Amino acid sequence: MLRMRRGRGKRSAEVTEVPPVSRRRTEEEEAIQNARRRAAPSVREFKYNKKRVRLVSQGSDLKDDARCILYWMCRDQRVQDNWAFLYAQRLALKQELPLHVCFCLVPKFLEATIRHYRFMLKGLQEVAEECAELNISFHLLLGYAKDVLPTFVAEHGVGGLVTDFSPLRLPRQWVEDVRARLPEDVPFAQVDAHNIVPCWVASPKQEYSARTIRGKIHAQLPEFLTEFPPVVRHPHPPSCPAQPIAWEACYSSLQVDHTVKEVEWATPGTAAGMAVLKSFIAERLKSFSTHRNDPNKAALSNLSPWLHFGQVSTQRAILEVQKHRRNYKDSVDAFVEEAVVRRELAENFCYYNENYDSVQGAYDWAQTTLKLHAKDKRPYLYSLQELEQGTTHDPLWNAAQLQMVQEGKMHGFLRMYWAKKILEWTRSPEEALQFAIYLNDRYELDGRDPNGYVGCLWSICGIHDQGWAERPIFGKIRYMNYAGCKRKFDVDQFERRYTPTHSQ
Numbered sequence: 001m002l003r004m005r006r007g008r009g010k011r012s013a014e015v016t017e018v019p020p021v022s023r024r025r026t027e028e029e030e031a032i033q034n035a036r037r038r039a040a041p042s043v044r045e046f047k048y049n050k051k052r053v054r055l056v057s058q059g060s061d062l063k064d065d066a067r068c069i070l071y072w073m074c075r076d077q078r079v080q081d082n083w084a085f086l087y088a089q090r091l092a093l094k095q096e097l098p099l100h101v102c103f104c105l106v107p108k109f110l111e112a113t114i115r116h117y118r119f120m121l122k123g124l125q126e127v128a129e130e131c132a133e134l135n136i137s138f139h140l141l142l143g144y145a146k147d148v149l150p151t152f153v154a155e156h157g158v159g160g161l162v163t164d165f166s167p168l169r170l171p172r173q174w175v176e177d178v179r180a181r182l183p184e185d186v187p188f189a190q191v192d193a194h195n196i197v198p199c200w201v202a203s204p205k206q207e208y209s210a211r212t213i214r215g216k217i218h219a220q221l222p223e224f225l226t227e228f229p230p231v232v233r234h235p236h237p238p239s240c241p242a243q244p245i246a247w248e249a250c251y252s253s254l255q256v257d258h259t260v261k262e263v264e265w266a267t268p269g270t271a272a273g274m275a276v277l278k279s280f281i282a283e284r285l286k287s288f289s290t291h292r293n294d295p296n297k298a299a300l301s302n303l304s305p306w307l308h309f310g311q312v313s314t315q316r317a318i319l320e321v322q323k324h325r326r327n328y329k330d331s332v333d334a335f336v337e338e339a340v341v342r343r344e345l346a347e348n349f350c351y352y353n354e355n356y357d358s359v360q361g362a363y364d365w366a367q368t369t370l371k372l373h374a375k376d377k378r379p380y381l382y383s384l385q386e387l388e389q390g391t392t393h394d395p396l397w398n399a400a401q402l403q404m405v406q407e408g409k410m411h412g413f414l415r416m417y418w419a420k421k422i423l424e425w426t427r428s429p430e431e432a433l434q435f436a437i438y439l440n441d442r443y444e445l446d447g448r449d450p451n452g453y454v455g456c457l458w459s460i461c462g463i464h465d466q467g468w469a470e471r472p473i474f475g476k477i478r479y480m481n482y483a484g485c486k487r488k489f490d491v492d493q494f495e496r497r498y499t500p501t502h503s504q
């Protein structure tokens, strides 16, 4: 992809093995690392699928005086099982150059609070430690990439830049801003390290529904759902060591709300995320197909925070879960449907629809039906504050809201009910969507994600859905009610679990 001819074949890069890491690997991690080594000793010997890569700027051949390759890590905040990291290491190994990694810490991001920033920064701390063990220097740059990255590139003699991919507006703008400011002789490539089938390969257009994308994804899984080679100890040491990072001091650069507290159940970082995957397979996978719609049962993977921050690769999760297909066929198939088909459908929607977070993003039939019912009388009208505090007349809705506020993750089944009630209890679909996205992005650890925007538009504006029987307020948008939930699970038991705390 990047035409980097400098020094090709001059010396064979000596790839040394990963030294024992300071934290002892678990048996499962050891087995996964062995699988990576079986795929190839390093990414240099691996047949890398170039369809995962696209050029952001053409650039030229690598300049003769290039001193390193840089991976600008954004969305995929992990070392192993990361196709963008691997692509950057491949370039560096081929060119016999040091490999640097940087992350640009922006002071605020949408509705993210200290809950999200702490989760992210603790995960990045693990990334930095792992990089150090692999002879790769990790730099935490404070500020927007457009302001700090071009200077870094010039100062460090970066010969080629690699980044990962997000379909969302802001990260896309960051990539575009860097492209515009990068010296013309520095080639810049982007790798979709988040999806199994790269978003631009899965489909060239916005897909109508899961039905229309499912076949396309499944047809391409044999090509893309492969084992990863390892990111190895880099044989070319960085010419200058990375500045030590004062992690705690970073927090003073943030302009975010500190009142939304961290949660206890979710330990940040790849190691903790892999432990959640392990516990899912051992304890919950067996009931995923039968009990995932029951908020009182432990049947979900709970992986979404780690998947959202890229601390765990979805591809790794699928590779591990699929090993148990013989015992739990229905559950494994259901998990693939959620984590691959539904998730990649959400990526597809946000990538091809610039109105992915507004009513204008909905299909014409849905916009029409919502308009027709815009003046329908609402049985209750709540302010954002009443919703946020979970003080509506509906104890199930309040409990779901409090679960999200207190634990940073609402159960998947309740999310649809929660969003649909916001449509019923606010003045317009526009206001409903605005409130739902605000609350989702502010409290859910996995918020600010394509899945979140699509989840809200699915529930409130009928995207990826069909027209249902006409009803007040909802028109042809699918309706849900309390009685329906009562038929599905023990609503009282769930309501008893969540009560307001004093700070709410």
Ligand SMILES: Cc1cc2nc3c(=O)[nH]c(=O)nc-3n(C[C@H](O)[C@H](O)[C@H](O)COP(=O)(O)OP(=O)(O)OC[C@H]3O[C@@H](n4cnc5c(N)ncnc54)[C@H](O)[C@@H]3O)c2cc1C
Pocket (backbone or CB within 6 Å): 292, 300, 301, 302, 303, 304, 305, 307, 308, 338, 339, 340, 342, 343, 346, 410, 411, 412, 413, 415, 416, 419, 440, 444, 446, 447, 448, 449, 451, 452, 453, 454, 455, 456, 458, 459
């Ligand atoms: C109104 C609403 C808001 C939502 N907000 C978010 C959000 O902010 N972030 C988020 O990641 N998901 C969101 N979802 C989708 C889904 O509810 C969550 O992904 C899921 O509950 C996360 O929990 P889990 O990891 O235990 O899921 P599991 O059921 O174990 O699924 C595993 C993974 O599959 C993917 N997945 C599961 N369900 C869906 C779905 N319906 N659409 C797309 N991908 C899916 C997720 O990546 C998830 O982590 C939302 C859904 C709705 C209806």
